[in-house]
Amino acid sequence: MPVLKKLFAPFIHAIDSDYFPAGAEKVQGMPERFELSRAIPFIILHLGCLGVIWTGWSWAAVITAVVLYFTRMFAVTAIYHRYFCHRAYHTSRITQFLFALFGLTAVQRGPLWWASVHRHHHRHSDDEHDVHSPGMKGFLWSHIGWLTSSRNFPTDYDRVKDLAKYPELVFLNRFDLIGPALLFAGLYGFGAALEAFAPGLGTSPWQMVIWGFFISTTVLFHATCTINSLTHCFGKKRFDTGDDSRNSLLLALLTLGEGWHNNHHHFQASARQGFYWWEIDISYYVIRTLGALGLVWNIKGVPARVYSESVVNESAPQ
Ligand SMILES: [Zn+2]
Ligand SMILES: [Zn+2]
Numbered sequence: 001m002p003v004l005k006k007l008f009a010p011f012i013h014a015i016d017s018d019y020f021p022a023g024a025e026k027v028q029g030m031p032e033r034f035e036l037s038r039a040i041p042f043i044i045l046h047l048g049c050l051g052v053i054w055t056g057w058s059w060a061a062v063i064t065a066v067v068l069y070f071t072r073m074f075a076v077t078a079i080y081h082r083y084f085c086h087r088a089y090h091t092s093r094i095t096q097f098l099f100a101l102f103g104l105t106a107v108q109r110g111p112l113w114w115a116s117v118h119r120h121h122h123r124h125s126d127d128e129h130d131v132h133s134p135g136m137k138g139f140l141w142s143h144i145g146w147l148t149s150s151r152n153f154p155t156d157y158d159r160v161k162d163l164a165k166y167p168e169l170v171f172l173n174r175f176d177l178i179g180p181a182l183l184f185a186g187l188y189g190f191g192a193a194l195e196a197f198a199p200g201l202g203t204s205p206w207q208m209v210i211w212g213f214f215i216s217t218t219v220l221f222h223a224t225c226t227i228n229s230l231t232h233c234f235g236k237k238r239f240d241t242g243d244d245s246r247n248s249l250l251l252a253l254l255t256l257g258e259g260w261h262n263n264h265h266h267f268q269a270s271a272r273q274g275f276y277w278w279e280i281d282i283s284y285y286v287i288r289t290l291g292a293l294g295l296v297w298n299i300k301g302v303p304a305r306v307y308s309e310s311v312v313n314e315s316a317p318q
Pocket of ligand 2: 081085086122264268
């Protein structure tokens with residue numbers, strides 16, 4: 001029944017990210033354009049923040065939002081980016097699965113999709129094929145616009161063959177809604193438990209959802225997007241990378257180390273993006289801590305030769 005299939009397709013697709021009735025290749029060949037239907041989830045995410053008008057605030061809810069911002073930023077930078085995209089350190093298969101599950105709660109789709117888009121960005125940094133280059137396509141498009149274009153939605157599994165060999169990762173990538181659903185339900189339950197057992201904290205299930213899910217995720221989303229937009233516009237260039245990537249302390253603090261983007265574009269394999277001790281890189285410190293605990297290993301550093309490739313006079317390591 002083609003009519004029924006068409007009617008239900010958006011709902012099936014919302015649950016199954018790999019559901020493309022006409023084929024993923026056809027979607028990838030669609031024009032690069034803003035699509036309102038693709039923008040709706042982002043509109044809901046932002047409008048959800050206005051729920052604070054009705055729920056108000058409490059210290060418990062605000063602290064939860066801040067904790068979730070930083071822990072999930074770690075999931076985006078240290079796990080999605082440095083582990084899944086760049087394989088900058090190793091871990092066990094079970095930890096890899098738990099990392100991926102944790103990453104889903106950042107509400108930035110699945111790890112294989114994230115990695116496939118990001119690897120494409122490194123391959124085509126700031127050329128006409130880069131899906132989020134501010135220089136080529138404008139600031140707003142690089143920040144959020146590209147996420148509303150259907151052609152950027154299918155996961156290019158050819159680009160992540162090293163990850164796609166793990167069926168459990170493909171499963172999580174396909175049903176990435178699991179992460180946001182768990183986060184939403186967990187926050188509602190947490191708020192209900194605090195309301196029942198610690199009424200003095202003055203929180204409620206919906207207040208916890210508004211702060212922990214909507215506000216925290218919206219801020220996390222924009223902070224992550226600054227690495228696609230702002231770090232290709234503002235900051236200093238240490239290396240001649242042939243693209244617009246730059247280093248920014250402010251963005252490094254906001255994103256737990258990702259602001260050292262020019263460093264990263266120059267040498268992508270390193271788990272460390274702040275190349276000097278004064279380049280604060282919280283994700284790297286946590287990765288090193290996980291290494292000391294034996295949870296991750298083979299943490300890749302920056303070879304001495306890389307420092308000497310600096311175009312500014314700053315070649316002494318550490
Ligand atoms: Zn970049
Ligand atoms: Zn990268």
